[in-house]
Amino acid sequence: MSILPLPSLLLLLFLLPFHVISQPTTNRNDQTTLLNLKHFWSNPPSLNHWNQSSNPCSWPEITCTSATITGINLANKDIHGTAVPPFICDLKNITHLDLKFNYITGEFPTTLYNCAKLQYLDLSQNFFVGRIPDDISRLSPELWYLNLFNNNFTGDIPVDISRLSKLSSLQLHMNQFHGSFPEEIGYLNELEELNLEYNDFKPSRLPPSFTRLKKLRKFYMAEAGLIGELPGNLSGMGALEVLDLSRNQINGSIPSDLFMLKNLTEVYLYMTNLTGGIPDSVEALNMKIIDLSENKLTGKIPDGFGNLMSLTNLTLMFNQLSGEIPESIGRLPHLQDVRIFDNKLSGTLPPDFGRYSDLKRFEVSINQFTGSLPENLCYNRKLEGLSVFDNTLSGEIPKSYENCSSLKDFQVYGNRFSGAIPDGLWKVSMLEQMMMSDNSFSGELPQELAPNLLRLEISNNRFSGQIPAGVSSWTTLRVFKASNNLLHGAIPQDLTALANLETLLLDGNRFTGALPATIVSWSSLNTLNLSGNQLTGQIPDGLGFLEVLTDLDLSRNNLSGQIPSQLGRHLVRLDLSANNLTGIIPSQLSNGAFDKSFLNNPGLCSDNPSLRLSSCSSRSKTRPSNKISAKIVAIIATTALLLVLLVVLMTICVVVVYRRRKYGLNSKWKFTYFQKLDFTESTILSRLTEKNVIGHGGSGKVYRIAVNRSGDFVAVKKISSKKDLDQRLEKEFLAEVEILSTIRHSNIVKLIGCISCDNSKLLMYEYLENRSLDRWLHRKQPPSSRGLNGSVRHVVLDWPKRLHIALGAARGLCYMHHDCSPAVVHRDVKSSNVLLDSEFNAKIADFGLARILAKESEPNTMSMVAGSFGYMAPEYAHTTKVNEKIDVYSFGVILLELTTGREASNGDEHSSLAEWALRQAVDDAPIVDVLDNEIMDPVYLNEMTGVFKLGLWCTSTLPTSRPSMKKVCQMLLRCSMAAETGKSVVDVANHVPLLKLENV
Structure with missing residues (x-):
């Protein structure tokens, strides 16, 4: 180690203090500007470290270059405010400004025009409203990044935006634009990313000028009102890597040069109404994702797809493609997801599927495939879903499948498979669903099933033997359908x-003996069909005590004895025909609803003629021996005929009077409309008939009315006119008209007009095809789809749809609370008041109880409590105080419904859903145990957990502990981004604040 000479050492010690003193520090004025900025935004706690005593260049949100502030990053800092202050541009050298994920409101901040050096501006995921200014090019000419994603901007995108010539990234998606977008965007020569998706633009074609964007790498314009054919010269976009034009009304064919774009890696053209064939020429050899589903494509799958060595997802479902699958596709090394169901494809399935890649989903159902299943589909043990139903496949299930430890969903019904199911396949640990009906499978049922199996369907096969003794271990099973097999023996008590168990179908087998005497454990059973067997003995009394049993079929057996008196308590459908039952029909079943339920039981009787059984009273009386003369019979018949004619005439008179009163034909109607209509009030009034009723509410009926020959409908709510309700209903009618006629938002149901007279009130809304959320969640008249073989399959509302619905409903409420002036509180938020259009976009409805908040100087209370059990905030029941937090509570209950699948009033027998969910959290129950098993998927576990926790936060007992709807929107958006991208954008589940017992 060398030692410096003494003179040099002294010189170094002398200069050291000057070196320390000359460390660069920011300008004092710049520090003052930042502190003023903090104060302007109400001193958010996240910026507590901004103070006079520290150097701004040391603050993590600040970027400095040579002691000059050049960047501010305040993303997700819980900033609230109505604007961006003008003095922010006192920071003369600022080039980077990031304010995303906050709560800033107001119009576009034109104050930023004075930031002369600004290059990067991110205002996304805030609550800006109004139009983008026509002079937006007054922003810095150096600007290369502009992100306004997920705000509430409206109107047109101004042409002036095309004058920001250095833009390389323009993000305008998920706003409320309802006008046009300028074709001049095509002249932004430096543009690399363009995102305009999820806006309600006026219908327009994709401008040919966009194909001049030679540097454009990512182009997103899904659900943006595109129509017409795509431009033919897409090859001009030579740098394009990602193209998403999905969910538009594009017509015509796929441009022949689309797959000639050599840099293309992802293309999404699903639900765009495309026709014709898929181009044969494929040079985009780095392609990873192809989604052309839900179009009208014909022809073959191109052989060139077999050269796409990077392909991971091939989605071609819901088209009219024909021919065979190229064998080379089965050998692609990175293929994970194949969804080509519901086409007209034929031939055998390529044998190499799964052999060379980590295949996870293989869905080729509803085609015309023949031959056997590929042996190696689960070669790498990553396969989660196998769906080949409704084909003509044959042979046995490969024995290799019993080692498929990753398999969750096994659907092979509607084919010609035969032989026994491999023993190990029944017990795959991850398996949740086995659907094997309508084949020729044989063999016996196993003693043990997969520990997570929820659904087992084996109807219309040749399974034989008895129900195994180990059936009591099938504890997770909810649906067991085994109709029309060769099963025999007794129905075991262990079953x-x-x-x-919710559904049990064992009809059409060879079961014998008596039914189990004790059946109270079937607490969840709602459908039981044991018809067409050889069962004997009596109907157990216990069937009448099953609280949720609504559908019972015991027909075509040898049952005897009397019908239990308790049996009619909950049944909607009953069939006991073709047995040996005796005695009197119980009073609860002796009505026309069961007119075909008891046929071919000679020993049964009823005094209700609609049941078509012998009269019980006639059996105990002696019939008179004397015959009635023909003259007396003629007199009786003539008298009866005259009476019938008289009744008919009186009925016609009554109906005419009733209809005139009901539809107010003698009254003077007032017709008020809020948009241009092509029908009159007579169109509505003449069709208010029972056949058009689609629902009932607390204030009256709801009708679905056709208003023209094009098949357009409106929903009409008729306010009841009972005298004791007139005053309340009049208030509800006026409240709904007042609110819905003044607010406009894509997530709030649109009021078209109202019709009123002295004794009747009608409200007309847009008709939403998928009706209310509760019908989907809680199986109220459950939606279904019909397969090619005529079978009806329940349509499950999967997690992505549920999350999309939650975000839409939250946006509607957020608009009411934060963007309406004055704010509006709904007061009756519930899943039945969340309506869904054909694309499952959510809209808040039913504003009869809503209240426009009073000014701060006026009392915000109501004279009575209104709302629905399970959804009402606890403080509202005591104080009748009205503020936004009662809606937040109710919306939190909806979030709990979406994540758990339970109803709001049904946590358990002692509590509501919100109370039950809180108890699970307090008891540290694993959250995965409370989530809805029907849609549970590890892929979505993080997002589902986050939304469940958000529901708990919203339903906090103390109103002050609940988040605002702005915060709720922001959290749900994070979840949505995570779900859509497949990436954990943030750890959503851990972002919700920890619950404290004193707050909840």
Whole structure:
């Protein structure tokens, strides 16, 4: 180690203090500007470290270059405010400004025009409103990044935006634009990313000028009102890597040069109404994702797809493609997801599928495939879903499948498979669903099933033997359908131990003996069909005590004895025909609803003629021996005929009077409309008939009315006119008209007009095809789809749809609370008041109880409590105080419904859903145990957990502990981004604040 000479050492010690003193520090004025900025935004806690005593260049949100502030990053800092202050541009050298994920409102901040050096501006995921200014090019000419994503901007995108010539990234998606977008965007020569998706633009074609964007790498314009054919010269966009034009009304064919774009890696053209064939020429050899689903494509799958060595997802479902699958596709090394169901494809399935890649989903159902299943589909043990139903496949299930430890969903019904199911396949640990009906499978049922199996469907096969003794271990099973097999023996008592069983179909087999005597454990059973067997003995009394049983079929057996008196308590459908039952029909079943339920039981009787059974009273009386003369019979018949004619005439008179009163034909109607209509009030009034009723509410009926020959409909709510309700209903009618006629938002149901007279009130809304959310969640008249073989399959509302619905409903409420002036509180938020259009976009409805908030100087209370049990905030029941937090509570209950699948009033037998969910959290129950098993998927676990926790936060007992709807929107958006991208954008589940017992 060398030692410096003494003179040099002294010189160094002398200069050291000057070196420390000359460390660069920011300008004092710049520090003052930042502190003023903090104060302007109400001193958010996240910026507590901004103070006079520290150097701004040391603050993590600040970027400095040579002691000059050049960047501010305040993303997700819980900033609230109505504007961006003008003095922010006192920071003369600022080039980077990031304010995303906050709560800033107001119009576009033109104050930023004075930031002369600004290059990067991110205002996304705030609550800006109004139009983008026509002079937006007054922003810095150096600007290369502009992000206004997920705000509430409206109107047109101004042409002036095309004058920001250095833009390389323009993000305008998920706003409320309802005008046009300028074709001049095509002249932004430096543009690399363009995102205009999820806006309600006026219908327009994709401008040919966009194909001049030679540097454009990512182009997103899904659900943006595109129509017409795509430009033919897409090859001009030579740098294009990602193209998403999905969910538009594009017509015509796929441009022949689309797959000639050599840099293309992802293309999404699903639900765009495309026709014709898929181009044969494929040079985009780095392609990873192809989604052309839900179009009208014909022809073959191009052989060139077999050269796409990077392909991971091939989605071609819901088209009219024909021919065979190229064998080379089966050998692609990175293929994970194949969804080509519902086409007209034929031939055999390529044998190499799964052999060379980590295949996860293989869905080729509803085609015309023949031959056997590929042996190696689960070669790498990553396969999660196998769906080949409704084809003509044959042979046995490969024995290799019993080692497929990753398999969750196994659907092979509607084919010609035969032989026994491999023993190990029944017990794959991850398996949740086995659907094998309508084949020729044989063999016996296993003693043990997969521990997570929820659904087992084996109807219309040749399974034989008895129901195994180990059936009591099938504890997770909810649906067991085994109709029309060769099963025999007695119905074992152990089968009744399955407390989670909801549907049990064993009809059309060879079961004998008596039914189990004790069946109270079937607490979840709602459908039971044991018809067409050889069962004997009596109907157990216990069937009448099953609280949720609504559908019972015991027909075509040898049952005897009397019908239990308790049996009619909950049944909607009953069939006991073709047995040996005796005695009197119980009073609860002796009505026309069961007119075909008891046929071919000679020993049964009823005094209700609609049941078509012998009269019980006639059996105990002696018939008179004397015959009635023909003259007396003629007199009786003539008298009866005259009476019938008189009744008919009186009925016609009554109906005419009733209809005139009901539809107010003698009254003077007032017709008020809020948009241009092509029908009159007579169109509505003449069609208010029972056949058009689609629902009932607390204030009256709801009708679905056709208003023209094009098949357009409106929903009409008729306010009841009972005298004791007139005053309340009049207030509800006026409240709904007042609110809905003044607010406009894509997530709030649109009021078209109203019709009123002295004794009747009608409200007309847009008709939403998918009706209310509760019908989907809680199986109220459950939606279904019909397969090619005529079978009806329940349509499950999967998690992505549920999250999309939650975000839409939250946006509607957020608009009411934060963007309406004055704010509006709904007061009756519930899943039945969340309506869904054909694309499952959510809209808040039913504003009869809503209240426009009073000014601060006026009392915000109501004279009575209004709302629905399970959704009402606890403080509202005591104080009748009205503020936004009662809606937040109710919306939190909806979030709990979406994540758990339970109804709001049904946590358990002692509590509501919100109370039950809180108890699970307090008891540290694993969250995965409370989530809805029907849609549970590890892929979405993080997002589902986050939304469940958000529901708990919203339903906090103390109103002050609940988040605002702005915060709720922001959290749900994070979840949505995570779900859509497949990436954990943020750890959503851990972003919700920890619950404290004193707050909840």
